Amino acid sequence: MTVLKKLPIVSAVFRKVWLQIAVLLVILIGNILLDLMPAQKEDIHGYTLYKRWAAFLGIFAVTWILVRVVSVLRASSVMGSRLAPNISALLFTSLRILIFVLGSLIALDSIGISITPLLASLGVGSIAVGLALQDTLSNLFSGFYLYVDRPIAAGDWVRLENGMEGQVGRIGWRSTHLLSSENTVIIPNSKLSNSSVLNFNLPFPTASFNLVFSVSYQADLDRVEDTVRAAAESALRDKSDLSAGTAPIIRFTKFNETSVELTLILKARSFPDQSELRHEVIKRIRKAFRQEENLGLDPQRIFRLVSNQSDLV
Incomplete structure (x- = not known):
């Protein structure tokens, strides 16, 4: 015994x-x-x-x-x-x-x-x-494939090849629940296993995103870089619960017809966090250049936000 x-x-x-x-x-x-x-x-x-x-x-x-x-x-x-x-x-x-x-x-x-x-x-x-039961068995074996291969897991943020995006809620033996910003989408496992899936949680849960700006040729690029860096670091400090803890990266990437393109690379703690973090960083940068206006730098003429991108780096 x-x-x-x-x-x-x-x-x-x-x-x-x-x-x-x-x-x-x-x-x-x-x-x-x-x-x-x-x-x-x-x-x-x-x-x-x-x-x-x-x-x-x-x-x-x-x-x-x-x-x-x-x-x-x-x-x-x-x-x-x-x-x-x-x-x-x-x-x-x-x-x-x-x-x-x-x-x-x-x-x-x-x-x-x-x-x-x-x-x-x-x-x-x-x-x-x-x-x-051909369709049911197809979903069943696809569910086993999703379990064994583990391309996604509950809690992952994913984007399907048809543009559908959301957080994986539950993976069942027949279907998978995808929680979007509006509702819950129920996807048969057979369709999910045959679809290309972008998993924002792999290989790491952190998510990088870019903010792309256009800077006039008349601007002092060193001054612009310092101003953007200071504003971004300030936002990351105040939103430390959203940030992955990495320093912002600033790169001047190319010459345009009337401007120089600047890319600010930031990293959020998770994919859903990047939206709020991007929101705060843009506000801080706008505020910083309004203050620079008092020093003789006109943000409307020298510094113009042209796009906000959420592409992974």
Whole structure:
């Protein structure tokens, strides 16, 4: 008993299957005693019948033990913590049914009942069910693919190839819930697995975004860079709960016809946080250049915001 206390799974299995183990022991003892009898066992009344039914009961006992073991594994923290609840329920229920069906067929065969017609019927029935549930099975196997490959997980912010964007709410065995800003979109797993998905949480949950500005040729670029950097750093300090904690990056990227293009690269803690962080940074930069106007720098003439982009870097 000390060993069983140290192995909770073994102890749980033993409590579930002790009766089946007792049946197996009785059958084993009966076979041993029967084999110890004098020769010509075939002359012993009921010998063949006993052997067949002993095999039948033994196979059913082993089948029931395996079913119980699967149930204990599902309930245990070892397996339960590794599988999503809906996937766990479907997987282990299917496994129990498969074990029970196979065990029943083998047990019937052991007492002389031909299982060939049953297998043929199961084959035809499986084809009919497969055709009738083609879409459902497609979603089911796609759900297993999403679980095994893990391209997305609950809480991830994703964008599909059709432009749909939102946070993954729940991944079920048939469909996935996508929480958008307006409502909840339910997507069949088969369509999701065949779609290109941009996951903003991979490989890291942080999200970079750009602010692109146009700076006049008359501007002092060093002064512009310092002003933008100071304004961005001020916003990042005050919104530290939204920022990823990295310093802003400023780059003059190209010459336009009447201006120089400046790109400010920032990193938010998560993809949803970048909207509010961008909002605050733009306000700070606008305020900084209104103050620069008092120093003789006209932001309307020298510094013009041309676009706000949320592209990843």
